[in-house]
Amino acid sequence: MTILERDQDKNGLGQPAPSIAIASILLSMALIAVGNGLMFAYIPVRLGAEGFDPTWAGLIVTGLSAGGLAGCILTGPLVRRVGHARVFMVLSALIVLSNAAVGAGPHPLPWIAARALYGFAICGLFIVAQSWLNDVVANAIRGRVMAIFYVAYVAGLGVGYSTLALIDIRAADAPLIGIAFTALSILPVGLTRLAQPPAPQAASVALGRAWPPVGVAGMLAVGGLSMTISGFAPIHATAKGYSQADVALLLSAMPVGTLILQIPLGWISDRTDRRFVLIAASALAAAAGLFALGFDGGALAALLVIYVVWDGASESIYSLASAHAGDRAGKDDMVALSSSLLFAWSLSSFVVPGIVTGLSAVYGTQAFIYVAIVIATTYCLFVLWRVVMVRPVPATETGSFAPMTAQAPLPVDLAFAPEDQRGRGEL
Numbered sequence: 005m006t007i008l009e010r011d012q013d014k015n016g017l018g019q020p021a022p023s024i025a026i027a028s029i030l031l032s033m034a035l036i037a038v039g040n041g042l043m044f045a046y047i048p049v050r051l052g053a054e055g056f057d058p059t060w061a062g063l064i065v066t067g068l069s070a071g072g073l074a075g076c077i078l079t080g081p082l083v084r085r086v087g088h089a090r091v092f093m094v095l096s097a098l099i100v101l102s103n104a105a106v107g108a109g110p111h112p113l114p115w116i117a118a119r120a121l122y123g124f125a126i127c128g129l130f131i132v133a134q135s136w137l138n139d140v141v142a143n144a145i146r147g148r149v150m151a152i153f154y155v156a157y158v159a160g161l162g163v164g165y166s167t168l169a170l171i172d173i174r175a176a177d178a179p180l181i182g183i184a185f186t187a188l189s190i191l192p193v194g195l196t197r198l199a200q201p202p203a204p205q206a207a208s209v210a211l212g213r214a215w216p217p218v219g220v221a222g223m224l225a226v227g228g229l230s231m232t233i234s235g236f237a238p239i240h241a242t243a244k245g246y247s248q249a250d251v252a253l254l255l256s257a258m259p260v261g262t263l264i265l266q267i268p269l270g271w272i273s274d275r276t277d278r279r280f281v282l283i284a285a286s287a288l289a290a291a292a293g294l295f296a297l298g299f300d301g302g303a304l305a306a307l308l309v310i311y312v313v314w315d316g317a318s319e320s321i322y323s324l325a326s327a328h329a330g331d332r333a334g335k336d337d338m339v340a341l342s343s344s345l346l347f348a349w350s351l352s353s354f355v356v357p358g359i360v361t362g363l364s365a366v367y368g369t370q371a372f373i374y375v376a377i378v379i380a381t382t383y384c385l386f387v388l389w390r391v392v393m394v395r396p397v398p399a400t401e402t403g404s405f406a407p408m409t410a411q412a413p414l415p416v417d418l419a420f421a422p423e424d425q426r427g428r429g430e431l
Contacts, residue, residue, distance in 0.1 A: 041164020222325020261316020
């Protein structure tokens with residue numbers, strides 16, 4: 005029996021092979037990432053060019069984080085109400101509206117609202133896309149597919165960041181490009197006969213349960229680290245007087261660290277106590293932050309290397325902490341665990357940028373570097389304490405590491421039916 009025959013629906017209409025369905029989702033999210041990366045870089049540079057105080061850019065990052073928190077909480081109920089396909093289209097439309105509002109001109113208050121709308125939509129799109137992949141992908145290849153998913157999105161962000169160097173910063177080029185790529189992202193999904201996944205399970209946040217402290221603390225740490233570094237690096241670089249092309253190069257280089265550090269760290273973590281690797285990653289993030297402070301405002305070449313390592317080490321905490329939490333949880337706990345980790349990540353990604361914005365108004369835009377150093381150092385010491393106090397999980401009982409990016413929320417529906425009940429074909 006062919007893959008297509010195994011995917012036929014009850015009406016006899018052949019569903020696309022899983023490989024086609026997977027490719028359509030990956031392509032859609034990669035296209036969205038290009039526009040999103042460009043807009044992420046464009047806003048602080050445009051505000052700086054117009055003479056606005058950097059505090060406004062910080063408030064916009066905080067607004068984006070607030071929208072992301074709402075998206076992580078509300079997407080599940082929306083999908084259960086109207087289904088994955090409709091929610092995907094609606095959220096894509098909200099990103100288009102957000103970019104259109106930014107394209108109307110540099111007005112900080114409307115931009116805060118527009119980016120909050122974007123934050124809501126992009127977090128929702130990630131949850132919908134991951135849920136869709138979880139439904140169509142066979143158990144045996146799920147880890148590889150999700151790794152490709154994250155790599156495709158991070159690569160798209162890098163392309164979007166680099167595009168900043170090619171546009172007229174005072175025109176509406178960036179919002180228009182963002183709108184175009186978002187519209188294009190709808191086509192692969194809209195033109196593919198993707199099977200509608202079943203409604204996801206209700207995500208119950210159970211922070212009161214005894215979840216692995218290192219995993220939960222890791223989500224709290226990396227939510228703040230990721231939004232602080234990626235959100236405030238372009239704000240600070242602009243305030244320091246780096247050119248539009250310099251900011252674009254700095255941002256486009258940072259995802260390289262995510263791609264090159266996670267694989268070796270993950271490989272090591274599968275063969276030893278993951279907490280040792282988490283200590284190394286957080287210590288590397290703290291050290292890179294100190295170097296970023298020491299070379300602040302200096303040669304761009306040195307900052308590129310520092311920020312690549314800084315971003316890569318910080319992003320690695322996300323996937324390592326998630327894997328560690330999964331090692332210590334039972335199969336029946338996975339939905340509640342992932343929901344709780346998602347909430348912790350979302351809460352931190354909202355609270356910490358707000359704190360950084362307030363500190364920046366008093367101490368200057370370099371405040372984000374100090375905050376990132378404190379977070380990474382505190383988490384490193386906490387994990388070290390847990391290593392001393394708690395025995396490791398035996399290597400034979402741990403799961404496999406999967407690369408992730410802290411730019412995307414964790415999937416919340418991680419409890420899958422057995423393969424023979426799902427009726428899905430292998431690739």
